[in-house]
Amino acid sequence: MSCDVFLTRTASYLPLLPVGNDEMESVLGMVGGRPSRARRIVLRNNGIQSRHYALDPTTGEPVMTNAELAAHAVRALGDLGPVDCLAAATSRPDQLMPSHGVMVHGALGWPRLEVVSLAGICLAGAAAFKYAWLSVRAGDAQRAVAVASEMASLALRARNFDAELDHKVNELEARPEIAFEKDFLRWMLSDGAGAVLLENKPNGALSLKVQWVELSSAAHELPPCMYSGAEKNADDSLTGWQLFSSQECAARSVFTVKQDVKLLNEHVVRATLTEPLRELVKKHNLAGQQIDWFLPHFSSNYFADPAADGVAEAGLNIPRENWFTNLVQKGNTGSASPFIMLDELFQSGRIQKGHKLLMFVPESGRFSSGFIFLEAV
Secondary structure (H helix, E strand, O other), X not given: OOOOOEXXXXXXXXOOOOEEHHHHHHHHOOHHHOOOOOHHHHHHHHOOOEEOOOEOOOOOOEOOOHHHHHHHHHHOOOOOOOOOEEEEEOOOOOOOOOOHHHHHHHHHOOOOOEEEEEOOOOOHHHHHHHHHHXXXXXXXXXXXXXXXXXXXXXXXXXXXHHHHHHHOOOHHHHOOOOOHHHHHHXXXXXXXXXXXXXXXXXXXXXXXXXXXXXEEEOOOOOXXXXXXXXXXXXXXXXXXXXXXXXXXXXXXXXXXXXXXHHHHHHXXXXXXXXXXXXXXXXXXXXXXXXXXXXXXXXXXXXXXXXXXXXXXXXXOOOOHHHEOOOHHHHOEOHHHHHHHHHHHHHHOOOOOOOOEEEEEEEEOOOOEEEEEEEEEO
C-alpha cells in the first residue's frame, strides 16, 4: 500500500552577489579578448536581468564545488533530523567519478543513508524529486531530500574556448565570435541550487501533498538538441568525447555546452509541453480542476508566449496571472531552477490551503519533460 507524500520544506542557495547583464563578460571573460556580438541579442530575448556565479568576480576562479553548492541548499532546509534518502541531481558534476550524490553526502557529513545520483540536463532535478517521492511513497523512507545544483559558470569561462579560437583563427577573422550554438548559452546559464524535504506526514504548517509526478521522453522521434562532451555529426548522431584525443577535445571545445537552436525552436513546445500535457489532461482530469499556480521552467522569456499557446492547445485554461517564474531575477539554473522557483513561491505566503500547483520542467537535451502536481494542505 502506498503512502501519501508531503513536501514540507523548501530551500535554495544562490552564490555570491547577483551579476547584472553588463557585468557578465567581466566575470566570465571575453573569448579572444573581444566582446561577444551575440550577448546583447541573447539577453534581449531571454529577459534575464541578473544571475549568480560561484566565481570570484576578480579572478574568475570558483569559490566552491558543485557538491558544496548543493550542500549549502540542503543545509538551508534547517535542522532536519534523521533522513533516509538523498537524491542529488546535476547536469555537470565536478568529476566523472565518484557520483555527484555521494560527493554531496560527503560535503554534508551526514550518517550513512541511501544516496542516488540523477543525471541529465534540466529534467535531472525533477527525476531526483520523483526518486525521493517514490521512496517515501513506497514506505522505504520516512523522510527524503531531493536536491539539484548547477555550476554552469565553469564551462562558460572564456578560457575554455581559447584553443578553438586558435584552431579556427582564419575562419574567425571574418566572424570574431565563436559559433552561435556555443556562444549564446554563455549568456543563458548560471549557478544555483535548490532542495526539498519530502515526508510521509504534513508538518502542521504549510505542506504540499504530492499528487503525482510524470516524466517522459521524445528521444524516439527527435535527435539530440543540447549536448556536451560530444560533437554532433551530419546525420544527427553524436560522437562522444572518449573518441577524441585530448588535443581534439580542446581544439573543438568538445566539453562546452552546445545547442541546435533551429531544432529547439521547431520542436520544444510541441514535444515537451503540448503533446505530453494533452495526455496528462486526460489521465488526471486536469481540465476539471482549477490550477492556482503554474510554475514553468523557461530557459528564456522568449518561450513564454509559445508556452501559453501550448498550454491552451493541450486543453488547459491557466490565466497568466496564475503563472509564477523568477527567471528574470534568478537566471536559468538548469535542473535547479524548478526548486529555486518553488522555494520562492513556497516562502512567499501566497500559497493557500487547497491551492493546486502544476510544475512544468522541459529539457531540450533530447526533448524530455516532467510535470509535478501538488496540493496545499
